Amino acid sequence: MRVTVDAVLCEGNAVCAGLVPEVFYVDDSDELTILASEVPPELADRVREAVRCCPKMALELHE
Structure with a gap:
């Protein structure tokens, strides 16, 4: 599983x-x-949340 961010949307x-400070x-x-x-x-469950x-x-998940 990967997670990506849309930098334009992210505030x-x-x-x-x-x-999830381990990931973000x-x-x-x-x-x-x-x-x-x-x-x-x-x-994974914490990132989904x-x-x-x-x-x-x-944020978008790629599973």
Whole structure:
């Protein structure tokens, strides 16, 4: 599973980083970085939740 971000839609709200800091990081400039090119299986459910909770729907899963 991979997760990607649409940088145009992302506002850096950091909801995803709050839910899965092992995969998502938002810096002081509100730029989102995805830390894992492939989501570890043990984090898959949490990443799915982060994608669902994104207020701008900027995250996409590729399973």
